[in-house]
Amino acid sequence: MNDDDRHGKRRHLRAVPPTHRRPRRDAVITYRVHIDLGDTQPPLWRRLDLSSDLFLDELHEVIQTAFGWTDSHLHQFGSGPSYYDPLTEYYLCPYMTEDGDQPGVPEEQVRLDEVLREPDDVLFYCYDFGDDWQHTITLEAVLPQQPDAPLASCLDGQRPGPPEDCGGIEGYELFAAATDPGDPRHAAALTEFHDMFGDESDPLTHPPTPFDIDQVNRTLAGFVRRTTTDEIAANLPPALAALVDAAHGMLRRELLILIGRARLDTPVPVDAAVAERALYRYRRLLDHVGDGVKLTAAGYLPPKVVQALYDELDMRGEWIGKGNREDQTYPVLSLRESAQALGLLRKHRGQLLPTAKSRALQNDPIGLWRYIASRAFGLSKQPYQQHGGLLYLLALTGDVDDPQDFVRGSLPALGWMIDARHFHAAIRDATRPVRDLLEHLGMLTWQRGIYPSAQIPSTDAAGFACTILSGLSKQLHASEVRNSSQSPSRQLDG
Numbered sequence: 001m002n003d004d005d006r007h008g009k010r011r012h013l014r015a016v017p018p019t020h021r022r023p024r025r026d027a028v029i030t031y032r033v034h035i036d037l038g039d040t041q042p043p044l045w046r047r048l049d050l051s052s053d054l055f056l057d058e059l060h061e062v063i064q065t066a067f068g069w070t071d072s073h074l075h076q077f078g079s080g081p082s083y084y085d086p087l088t089e090y091y092l093c094p095y096m097t098e099d100g101d102q103p104g105v106p107e108e109q110v111r112l113d114e115v116l117r118e119p120d121d122v123l124f125y126c127y128d129f130g131d132d133w134q135h136t137i138t139l140e141a142v143l144p145q146q147p148d149a150p151l152a153s154c155l156d157g158q159r160p161g162p163p164e165d166c167g168g169i170e171g172y173e174l175f176a177a178a179t180d181p182g183d184p185r186h187a188a189a190l191t192e193f194h195d196m197f198g199d200e201s202d203p204l205t206h207p208p209t210p211f212d213i214d215q216v217n218r219t220l221a222g223f224v225r226r227t228t229t230d231e232i233a234a235n236l237p238p239a240l241a242a243l244v245d246a247a248h249g250m251l252r253r254e255l256l257i258l259i260g261r262a263r264l265d266t267p268v269p270v271d272a273a274v275a276e277r278a279l280y281r282y283r284r285l286l287d288h289v290g291d292g293v294k295l296t297a298a299g300y301l302p303p304k305v306v307q308a309l310y311d312e313l314d315m316r317g318e319w320i321g322k323g324n325r326e327d328q329t330y331p332v333l334s335l336r337e338s339a340q341a342l343g344l345l346r347k348h349r350g351q352l353l354p355t356a357k358s359r360a361l362q363n364d365p366i367g368l369w370r371y372i373a374s375r376a377f378g379l380s381k382q383p384y385q386q387h388g389g390l391l392y393l394l395a396l397t398g399d400v401d402d403p404q405d406f407v408r409g410s411l412p413a414l415g416w417m418i419d420a421r422h423f424h425a426a427i428r429d430a431t432r433p434v435r436d437l438l439e440h441l442g443m444l445t446w447q448r449g450i451y452p453s454a455q456i457p458s459t460d461a462a463g464f465a466c467t468i469l470s471g472l473s474k475q476l477h478a479s480e481v482r483n484s485s486q487s488p489s490r491q492l493d494g
Contacts, residue, residue, distance in 0.1 A: 068161030068209030160208035388430025
């Protein structure tokens with residue numbers, strides 16, 4: 001999570017207040033609630049119909065959807081005289097529960113009808129402890145539940161939702177007025193914005209989230225209970241189940257959607273021409289190794305082999321240098337090391353030798369494609385690289401516009417704490433084994449001439465990613481990743 005969330009907690013340990021929870025209702029009914037975002041003028045609010053048996057972790061996702069939040073920060077519910085009152089009982093999000101240093105009840109154990117019973121009852125919800133978005137949830141009406149009623153639906157609302165990390169209410173009001181020419185405060189807000197951020201700054205790069213009630217209800221219509229997502233996760237291949245177990249809230253659901261798009265039970269067809277093209281670099285490497293090649297005293301490929309690969313594989317656009325020393329020519333070094341890690345080559349008594357598997361498959365492009373896919377996940381040795389690699393592959397199969405950006409946003413939400421000084425380097429390292437493999441297969445190309453530079457997946461990348469993911473059940477026991485996913489405070493250094 002973001003630094004302000006994990007290290008900027010403003011609540012200190014205190015005496016445990018009396019519980020404000022009441023017995024659950026015998027029958028499920030509909031609650032009509034009004035959710036107001038405090039201190040906004042004119043008021044920013046949403047009116048929702050909710051199933052009374054929603055748990056608070058499910059209500060959190062409904063609120064995030066209704067207001068256009070992205071679930072990028074910690075949150076907390078509270079029941080009492082006011083949010084910060086000493087007598088208020090708090091209901092904690094999973095990361096706070098796992099940290100164990102805040103008094104309160106895990107939100108997934110508390111049902112909505114325990115904290116809201118009668119009209120005018122109030123529940124508080126704080127999102128992002130840095131910007132301190134204070135929501136007041138007021139029960140307006142208790143209604144019979146209609147047959148086939150959705151778990152949540154939005155009836156009405158006013159004003160767009162605030163952008164993330166805009167500086168709280170004052171920042172929201174500034175961005176809202178500066179981006180809306182129809183707002184009477186527009187000219188003054190735009191002047192203030194340029195005074196603060198410079199004349200070249202554009203407030204439209206950080207706009208409020210438009211309130212589109214139809215889109216909100218389309219999203220809410222697909223909402224399913226946590227028990228359902230738990231059942232789905234339990235039937236996934238162990239590596240993916242462990243990844244989903246480490247996720248909470250909206251990311252958990254997003255991962256399940258991406259996994260569904262991957263169609264893991266459907267056989268992935270392989271086109272021989274595609275496989276032939278993709279495997280060119282590995283097969284040229286195997287050709288140069290032949291029955292074996294003597295390595296240098298330092299254990300590297302001899303210069304003439306390095307130079308030949310560098311020239312034949314047209315690596316000059318990827319690397320600067322003469323291309324005749326493996327330790328100074330990363331594309332060749334990475335190709336050879338990945339071939340070893342994939343079980344295609346092995347070192348023995350100062351020689352680099354082909355394995356029996358590579359001999360058997362060298363003239364079988366489809367067989368070699370499937371074999372490399374079956375071993376690909378093993379290239380990610382570290383737990384954070386396993387998470388980063390899976391996220392990247394899921395983004396490819398789910399047609400996410402920028403897989404690396406998806407990983408950038410998701411790894412912190414899985415609980416990885418990343419030093420802000422090395423954030424981008426750490427994210428690159430988390431996906432490096434998978435990206436290097438795809439680059440060797442010609443499925444990633446660098447888009448030059450822009451900053452920052454980006455790697456663009458080819459049309460074949462999604463199919464290869466599907467092949468990797470569909471074979472994961474044979475590759476990884478759950479404990480290998482699950483053991484790395486127990487604590488939300490694991491450290492990822494650049």
